[in-house]
Amino acid sequence: MIEDPETGWLLTGPAVSPENSFFIVGKDGNKEEHSVCLSPTIDVELLRDLFAFCVHAAKRLNTDSAFAQRVQAAQAKLPPLQVGKHGQLQEWLYDFEEAQPYHRHLSHTMALCRSAQVSLRHTPLLAEAIGVTLERRQGRDDLEDIEFTAALFGLNYARLGKAEKAEAQIGHLVGELSFDNLLSYSKPGVAGAEKNIFVVDGNFGGAAVIAEMLVRSLMPDLGGPVEVDLLPALPKLWSEGAVKGMRLRGNLELDMEWFDGRLEKASFKAFSPGSMTVYYREQSLKISYKADDAIELGPGLQVRK
Template identity: 35%
Template sequence: SPEADYITDKGYRGSSFYGGTADLAIIRELFKNTIKGAKALGIDNDYQQQLQSALNRLRPYHIGKRGNLMEWYHDWEDQDWHHRHQSHLLGLYPFHQISVNKTPELAAAATKTLEIKGDNSTGWSTGWRINLWARLHRADKAYQIYRKLLTYVSPEVYKDSKHRSGGTYPNLFDAHPPFQIDGNFGGTAGVCEMLMQCDGETMHLLPALPKEWPAGEIKGIKARGNYEINLVWNNGKVSKASITSKNAGNLTVKYNGKLKTFSFKAGETKLIK
């Protein structure tokens, strides 16, 4: 992040450097999606190979001496370890480059990063952290941060521009000087991530369900891959669900400790009981 400075071993303080983790995460996502799109269209074979070659040469994620996910090319000190920005966690959310199941060591490093930063942050950053904790399958933390996002804040509090603890105004706007709708969008996205996660190939139902929500129902939730889900749960487990796919293809669904693969026709609905 350009607002979160590093300090080199020689004491130099800076905010940009080659090989930043956030930059590489974005490049990695761009290359992968471009290759996937070209394959689906059956075009640009040579260009696909060029991108794949470049993708293979990108610097991988690294874990720092604190057990955290490194933000910079070198394992430098942060000027503020509790800074509200977590740009280097893009690979965890919204991307799917880091996950509890596929990259457990990196997921643990992302967890350590969030633990070091602490829970206090601005509104938009708080909204993002709900999603990050949900991706780490930490229902307890996701719910805790969600409740923090909904903490009542009087508009009078934010007349002091130094106030940076987030919350929600009486009109349900995210509290931040000035107002930023990112916190509202992040909060609703976080609820969805607690109830369902999907990377387009595998869908996980109730991956980070907090104990405070033992039973509930959600309808019309959308998932990556052009899916629509209706979901009912009781006693912390899926009791009924329907998944409609707008496209033909296969989807693996994880629920109640089970793993099942469904084959869809375009417009078909599958039921889970």
């Protein structure tokens, strides 16, 4: 990494935002399409989590303290996530004009859909910016329709609490991007394929979307308390149901039942000590637990004995 002399930020590069490109406008007004740059947003997001993991591991293992201090100092100098002129999450370090605003890749939304760097609760403005990005990505009828894109749209919408939009992506994935045996596929033309080709991304991603719609577990501070949201993106079509054995961050397992769109009960089993805050609609409850604790909550998050 190199240090930007103007901002002091540590930058990666040369790098790309996978398969996407942008325009640079010259003094003569002509546009040149480029893809290689310094510190695309996906680099920053992955490094921020990687650095946090390294610092946390060094602390837990009581080792490499000097290295951990260097990593922590570097983490503090990473560029911030930024909102562009359209209200979207910037995909690159600078607010370049996107060559394909509708591109199938959503790599820079990883801060929301696979990380705790962006969330509705803690960084609402950045969460809103990712919502704008999702809408811009779907701004053309001829969007390149890929199974992993459907999964990523669904994951992001689930974490934004947009239940019906997340459910629509699941319906599209199962109904139009899967074989009769429910294995997901990419359509002809993708990667030069002449016919539908099985790609497992849709199966893994689709299962993750369904899980995220029913329960969201985040650890904003690695090693700290867990935030658990129950039924955060429950669509009308799923107004009644139950799940068992949902594994959560914090080394927890959840069984849950709901009826008429409302929580009936949630049962947690803890496999190691920790603490969590459980959220359901406008209610919240802080709980500390020990290994082997069993905790059952009712519709109002009241603890049942």
